[in-house]
Amino acid sequence: MSYTNRIWKAIPKLTPTDEADYVNRRSFMKKLGVGASKGAAVGAMSGLAIGCLLDSDALFAQDLGVDEKTLLAPGLKGKDILAKFPAKRDKQYDKYMNGGKAFKLTDAKFAAIYNNFYEFTTRKTLVWRLAQKFTVDPWTIEVTGECKKPAKLDIDKLMKLPQEERVYRFRCVETWAMDVPWTGIQLSDVLKLVEPTSKAKYVRFTTAMNKKEMPGIDAAPGYPWPYFEGLTIDEAMNELTLLGTGIYGKPLPKQMGAPFRLVVPWKYGYKSIKSIVKIELLEDKPTTFWEKLQPAEYPFESNIEPKVPHPRWSQAKERLIGTGEVRPTLLYGGYGDFVAKLYKK
Numbered sequence: 395m396s397y398t399n400r401i402w403k404a405i406p407k408l409t410p411t412d413e414a415d416y417v418n419r420r421s422f423m424k425k426l427g428v429g430a431s432k433g434a435a436v437g438a439m440s441g442l443a444i445g446c447l448l449d450s451d452a453l454f455a456q457d458l459g460v461d462e463k464t465l466l467a468p469g470l471k472g473k474d475i476l477a478k479f480p481a482k483r484d485k486q487y488d489k490y491m492n493g494g495k496a497f498k499l500t501d502a503k504f505a506a507i508y509n510n511f512y513e514f515t516t517r518k519t520l521v522w523r524l525a526q527k528f529t530v531d532p533w534t535i536e537v538t539g540e541c542k543k544p545a546k547l548d549i550d551k552l553m554k555l556p557q558e559e560r561v562y563r564f565r566c567v568e569t570w571a572m573d574v575p576w577t578g579i580q581l582s583d584v585l586k587l588v589e590p591t592s593k594a595k596y597v598r599f600t601t602a603m604n605k606k607e608m609p610g611i612d613a614a615p616g617y618p619w620p621y622f623e624g625l626t627i628d629e630a631m632n633e634l635t636l637l638g639t640g641i642y643g644k645p646l647p648k649q650m651g652a653p654f655r656l657v658v659p660w661k662y663g664y665k666s667i668k669s670i671v672k673i674e675l676l677e678d679k680p681t682t683f684w685e686k687l688q689p690a691e692y693p694f695e696s697n698i699e700p701k702v703p704h705p706r707w708s709q710a711k712e713r714l715i716g717t718g719e720v721r722p723t724l725l726y727g728g729y730g731d732f733v734a735k736l737y738k739k
């Protein structure tokens with residue numbers, strides 16, 4: 395039996411009651427065996443957070459009877475936007491995949507059902523469903539701070555910037571990975587619009603916080619919402635760093651961070667913040683959502699480094715979702731040619 399089929403068989407059926415529990419804080423906490431106190435909840439949740447997951451979680455799609463088209467439904471649906479997809483593939487990035495060896499794209503339905511987006515739920519395979527009600531149009535990203543021309547960029551303005559398709563490996567700190575064709579705008583093109591000053595040394599990013607449409611926020615009241623992340627200005631300006639607009643040739647589905655998210659392929663997945671509403675150019679180093687919760691486990695830099703274990707597990711190997719294939723983790727995800735220079739000590 396194939397890996398996938400074995401996993402399908404092993405997953406217990408998800409009942410509607412279970413599902414309701416995940417969006418209901420009290421019973422969710424009870425299920426986790428956690429008291430209602432904030433501290434306890436945060437401790438347990440962040441331990442669970444990026445640490446606890448089951449391979450088998452990946453494959454509820456079949457049980458839920460959901461097809462690929464539903465899973466990949468784009469967040470942005472306007473005709474003018476759809477006309478920009480698929481963007482032209484820039485093939486020069488293909489050779490960094492898998493250390494230059496052959497690779498196969500991850501099956502789209504796995505990428506679109508196995509998601510981390512805690513604003514909706516910590517249950518990966520339920521994110522897509524809870525995210526369907528999330529409003530992503532209209533949308534603006536405010537770009538502000540150390541720059542000469544702060545701006546509020548709406549969908550039309552952002553979608554006028556050049557975008558292309560690039561296949562990158564995407565690696566979560568939990569050790570799963572996927573090989574996917576992103577569509578995106580180089581973040582440097584966005585930042586250049588506002589003319590950063592010489593004081594801009596860091597960039598801070600913030601996700602939307604729409605409690606009505608994001609049930610995971612109230613379900614985890616101890617988390618420092620809204621989700622926020624950061625890069626150095628050199629990391630943000632690096633050619634690899636994308637403001638992601640799409641995947642598999644279409645605008646991003648909501649569960650993957652529609653309408654605009656980061657894609658930073660040499661860092662662990664939590665740096666690739668979703669559904670961004672604010673970008674701030676800063677002189678001082680900001681903290682991040684996960685760093686605030688567990689600084690020893692999720693430091694600001696968080697580059698992919700096979701020889702630096704997470705305090706609770708090894709990072710030497712990674713497992714591709716969809717096939718279960720296990721491969722050695724590559725330093726900087728294989729993108730050392732682009733970024734090793736940023737970390738010379």
Ligand SMILES: Nc1nc2c(c(=O)[nH]1)N[C@H]1C(S)=C(S)[C@@H](COP(=O)(O)O)O[C@H]1N2
Pocket residue numbers: 444505508509510511512513565566567601621649650651662663664665666667668669
């Ligand atoms: N706002 C927000 N961004 C987020 C997260 C999140 O919970 N909230 N999870 C991160 C983590 S841990 C990972 S691995 C990736 C997952 O992206 P994907 O679901 O599109 O694969 O998104 C990152 N961006």
Ligand SMILES: [Mo]
Pocket residue numbers: 444510566567568662663664
């Ligand atoms: Mo992650």
